[in-house]
Amino acid sequence: MAKKAALYAVLLAGTVVFIYPFVWMVFATLKPEMEIPTFGLWPSRFTLQHYEQVFAKIPIGRAFVNSIVVAGAITASVLLFSSMVGYALSRLRFPGKNLMFMLILFTMMIPFQLTLIPLYVLMVKLHWTDTYLALIVPGMMSGFGILLFRQFFQTIPQALLDAARVDGLSDLQILFRVIWPLSRPVLITVGILTFMNSWNEVLWPLIVVRKSELMTMPQIVTIFAVGGMAEAQLGIKLAAATLLAVPIVLAYSFFQRYFIESMATSGLKG
Amino acid sequence: MTRIKHKNLVAYGLVAPYWIHFSIFMAYPLIFSLILVFHKWDVYTPMQFVGLRNFVRLFQDDLFLQSLLNTLLFLLIHIPLQIVAALLFSVLLNEKIRARGFFRAAYFMPVVISGVVISLLWQQLYSQENGVLNLLLAHIGLPKIPWLISPEWAMPSIAIMATWKNVGLYIVLFLAGLQTIPSYLYEAADIDGASVWQKFRSITLPMLNPTVLLVMILSTIGGFSLFIEPYMLTGGGPMNRTLSAMLYIYKQAFYFNRMGYAATLGFFFALLILSVVLVQRKIIEQEPE
Secondary structure (H helix, E strand, C coil): CHHHHHHHHHHHHHHHHHHHHHHHHHHHCCCCHHHCCCCCCCCCCCCCHHHHHHHHHCCHHHHHHHHHHHHHHHHHHHHHHHHHHHHHHHHCCCCCHHHHHHHHHHHHHCCHHHHHHHHHHHHHHCCCCCCHHHHHHHHCCCHHHHHHHHHHHCCCCHHHHHHHHHCCCCHHHHHHHHHHHHCHHHHHHHHHHHHHHHHHCCHHHHHHCCCHHHCCHHHHHHHHHHCCCCCCCHHHHHHHHHHHHHHHHHHHHHHHHHHHHHHHHHHHHC | CHHHHHHHHHHHHHHHHHHHHHHHHHHHHHHHHHHHCCEECCCCCCCEECCCHHHHHHHHCHHHHHHHHHHHHHHHHHHHHHHHHHHHHHHHHCCCCCCHHHHHHHHHHHHHCCHHHHHHHHHHHCCCCCCHHHHHHHHCCCCCCCCCCCHHHHHHHHHHHHHHHHHHHHHHHHHHHHCCCCHHHHHHHHHCCCCHHHHHHHHHHHHHHHHHHHHHHHHHHHHHCCCHHHHHHCCCCCCCCCCCHHHHHHHHHHCCCCHHHHHHHHHHHHHHHHHHHHHHHHHHHHCCC
């Protein structure tokens, strides 16, 4: 019994260590600046002044829309094209198939540090810097997505696809009308992973976007905090950080099981 | 015959978008990097061929060496800390307990949140005078720690923060590993009167070996990409002690517009990462399990 109690005590202490800082952060953004450097949560009075200042100083609403557009477009594209390739690699026979699969696996091993600078140079040459194109197009495909789709599609019974073919469905129709409805788990996994990664991506936007009206949310918060616009005021910085965290935390609270499973899969297969 | 050809065409049509994208945004940059490393280029004026000068410079670049050593120090603190913390919590979570899902979700929370948020939050926690951590230390009568302002503490502080952010993911991976260990092993050990520690040492740990190595690979790759945390918290200081290799490459490219040199650094760094990861993979494959 005492052992059980100790066990729960450690687990609860862990919860405090991982969660309390976030709770503290949210409360800190509602405190007057002078009261932020304290351990407790409750301020003498609540204030929204930090949020008002964030909205007054940076186009964070616009950045939110940019992030949604970029992450949304990338996620839609990865789901569409990776499932097409995954379908071809798992259910069709054609010359060069195995070579293609090996090449995709090999490509996934290449560290991004190798192509980062040349890819930026390509953006300059295409005149894509400071456009949505630079933010979206390079991320539109995912070898990892292909891997997951291929693996899942292999488990779908051949009889089902044969029947669809007898009914005169084309390959695209089979993929989107027969296979997709059966593939919710893998669609959710790839969707969540892709969306979260592009929502949180900050290095690439820092490189290709300089105009504030095109900045994504993590980028504008970074520039705001590092570039001196926040004038070393803690409340404003933390308010900006909180606004950046809210969408992902909301998504996490609804789909928490899927988030954990998706990331665990990506770890195990990566 | 024509049916087979038609079927092939359909298949190639399905994979075509991927390969077009691949040739433009993967193959072309790869090939172009091989050109770039032999040139000097500031983006605005024409490229200048410099032969091997970028490589010569790289091997004489003390700051790059320092950034590699910083990255190494980060990994040396981060990886063991990560594995010990993840092992501890996953073993506890694997006990018969209520609300396992709740604890797992709580520990996982920092994993999904942007590194930008984490950095801003910890910038406050680590602050010398008013940081919550130092207030806490002072409260229990311990001296304050100069987390981010002392050259000795800065990188360990960032490594602690990164561990706090990522450990939830590795708890989940270890938990998955623990659940594959057959329970009869523990039952047999119980009959032999083994202690909790003995069971951990001779059953749990050896059976988890593959997961430990997996976690090492994942956190190595992650650690080599360390960028936004030092960028936001320290800018690479104090005394360049938190200048990660990635941050150094970024600065060479985008503060000084040295595209050729930055590409050379990226090229060298990528080869280094690849060889470290390949060595780790070899070790995994040699495991009898």
